[in-house]
Amino acid sequence: MSGLSGIRSAGCEACHGSRATTSIRSQSNHYTSRSRSSADLTIRTAEGDTVRLSYTSRTQQSSAVYFYNRSGEGLTESGTVARSDFNSSLDYSVRVKGSLNEQELADIDTVVKALSQATAAAQSGNAAGAGEALAALTSDTLSTVSDLRYRFDSRQQTQVTTRDTRVKIVRPLPARAPAKITAPDTSPAPAPAPTIASLPGQTSEEPQVPAPSPDTAQRTLLALA
Secondary structure (H helix, E strand, C coil), rough: HHHHHHHHHHHHHHHCCCCCEEEEEEEEEEEEEEEEEEEEEEEEEEECCCEEEEEEEEEEEEEEEEEEEEEEEEEEEEEEEEEEEEEEEEEEEEEEEEECCCHHHHHHHHHHHHHHHHHHHHHHHCCHHHHHHHHHCCCCCCEEEEEEEEEEEEEEEEEEEEEEEEEEEEEEECCCCCCCCCCCCCCCCCCCCCCCCCCCCCCCCCCCCCCCHHHHHHHHHHCCC
């Protein structure tokens, strides 16, 4: 009985079927950087002319990396996708009130170059270089400039986002038909048929007695009378 019950239990598990599991993992990394710089320069000449220079620069850089991996049911696949974008814009304006002569234009050009060098050095962390560029702006080098005002502003924002997703999918496989179980035959086996031994030169068949002839039968009857 124990062997039969074990077979029945195995057949029952087979009929319920099994399950297939698939694991999916995805990860995305997003990087975004935005920067904005603006400058405003106002110059007044000795003759009372006014020049105002201003600009605004904007840049945006973004990148994204997407990774995925899928495994299960004898299949494994993975891949990586990357994307990068860059945008920039520049707004520039010049306003002049009055009439500028050649010397005034030359002094304005000297001011603009010196301030550009000083700003670039300051942004890179070179304070000494910024100071040297501004030191060139003196009354001796700028004979036509009576007043100078400069403002610079720079801002930068960076954002990093990471997302990790894991998914597990479990689905049942089609159930299989239960195995057919046949109980063992416990009835006794039939006894073997008896055999008749025979001597050499003889057969096991019964002897054949020949039928009496009519004459022999008549003689037998007369003898009995």
